[in-house]
Amino acid sequence: MRPRFDGPRPPRSTTFTAFGLASETEPLAPGLHIVATPIGNLRDVTIRALATLAAADAVLAEDTRVTRTLLAHYGITTPLVAYHEHSGETVRERVVARLREGEALALVSDAGTPLVSDPGYKLVQAAIEAGIAITPVPGPSAVTTALVAAGLPTDRFFFEGFLPQKAGARRNRLEALAGVPGTLVLFESPHRLPEMLADAAAVLGPERPAAVTRELTKLYETVRRDTLGSLADRFGGEGPPKGEIVVVIGAAPATERATDGDAALDAALRAALERHSIKDAASLVADETGQPRRLVYARALALAREAGG
Incomplete structure (x- = not known):
C-alpha cells in the first residue's frame, strides 16, 4: 500500500545496517535531499546516502519497486512515494506542501544521480521557487x-x-x-x-x-x-x-572543428542559406572552404536555428 501524503504516520526505525552493524541516524534537516544511489552494485552506496534515506520522512522514488530493494538490503523502513516522469503538477504541489510543513524528503532515481537524464529537475525547480532548502548527497553516476x-x-x-x-x-x-x-x-x-x-x-x-x-x-x-x-x-x-x-x-581532432567564432565560415553559410536548404548550403560551403562537410553542416544547423529557420 502506498503511503499517503497526509494523516498520521506510524513510528518507524531510523536505523540502517551496513557492514553487519546497525547504525542510528541523526535528525535530518528539513528540505529536499537529492540522493545518488548505486547504478548496479548495491555496495557502491555511500554511508551518508544510507543515513539520509533512513532519516527522511519519505523517499520519493522513480520506481518504488527498485528503491524498495535497495532500502530492504540495508534494513531501511522509510516510506516510499512514487515520483516519476508521469507525475503531474498536482503531485509536485503535494510534495512541496510537505516540504513547506518542515519535512525532510529524499529524492532518488532508479540508479545513479537524480536529475541526470531524469525528471526530478521539475520538482527541484518548484522547491527552489518555494524557498525550500536543496541538499545534494553525491555518489554514483553512470x-x-x-x-x-x-x-x-x-x-x-x-x-x-x-x-x-x-x-x-x-x-x-x-x-x-x-x-x-x-x-x-x-x-x-x-x-x-x-x-x-x-x-x-x-x-x-x-x-x-x-x-x-x-x-x-x-x-x-x-x-x-x-x-x-x-x-x-x-x-x-x-x-x-x-x-x-x-x-x-x-x-x-582540433583541425576538424568548425567553431562558433569562425566569422568567414558563418558569413559564407548565411549567404548560402538565403538561397539553399541547410543541407545544400552546407555542401556548397564545405566544397568552397575545404572544411569537413559534417562540421559545416552542424554550423549551418546552428545558424538556421538562430535565424528561426
Whole structure:
C-alpha cells in the first residue's frame, strides 16, 4: 500500500545496517535531499546516502519497486512515494506542501544521480521557487563511471543523454554534436545500439575512438573500446546486447572543428542559406572552404536555428 501524503504516520526505525552493524541516524534537516544511489552494485552506496534515506520522512522514488530493494538490503523502513516522469503538477504541489510543513524528503532515481537524464529537475525547480532548502548527497553516476572506464580524454566532456529514436532526427543531432571539443557521453537502449553506432560512424567518422560500456558495476560489466566504425560493424553483426548501455565517443581532432567564432565560415553559410536548404548550403560551403562537410553542416544547423529557420 502506498503511503499517503497526509494523516498520521506510524513510528518507524531510523536505523540502517551496513557492514553487519546497525547504525542510528541523526535528525535530518528539513528540505529536499537529492540522493545518488548505486547504478548496479548495491555496495557502491555511500554511508551518508544510507543515513539520509533512513532519516527522511519519505523517499520519493522513480520506481518504488527498485528503491524498495535497495532500502530492504540495508534494513531501511522509510516510506516510499512514487515520483516519476508521469507525475503531474498536482503531485509536485503535494510534495512541496510537505516540504513547506518542515519535512525532510529524499529524492532518488532508479540508479545513479537524480536529475541526470531524469525528471526530478521539475520538482527541484518548484522547491527552489518555494524557498525550500536543496541538499545534494553525491555518489554514483553512470556518466562519470563510463567516462573513466572508456580510456578517452576526460578533461572536457559533453553529456548528451539519449539521442532521438528516429534515424533522421538522430543523424541531425549527431551532425550538431560533430564539432563539440570534448568527449561525448550518450545513453542508449540495447535494441537501438547497432543502428545508433552505424549512424555515429557515418556522421562523425568511422575512425573516431569510442567505447561501449555495458552493465557497469554489475557482474557482467563489459567495456569494448575501438573505433566507431569497428564497433558499428561488431554490434551490427552480433545484434543488440543486453543490459544498460553508455556510449563514449572521442572528440573530433582540433583541425576538424568548425567553431562558433569562425566569422568567414558563418558569413559564407548565411549567404548560402538565403538561397539553399541547410543541407545544400552546407555542401556548397564545405566544397568552397575545404572544411569537413559534417562540421559545416552542424554550423549551418546552428545558424538556421538562430535565424528561426
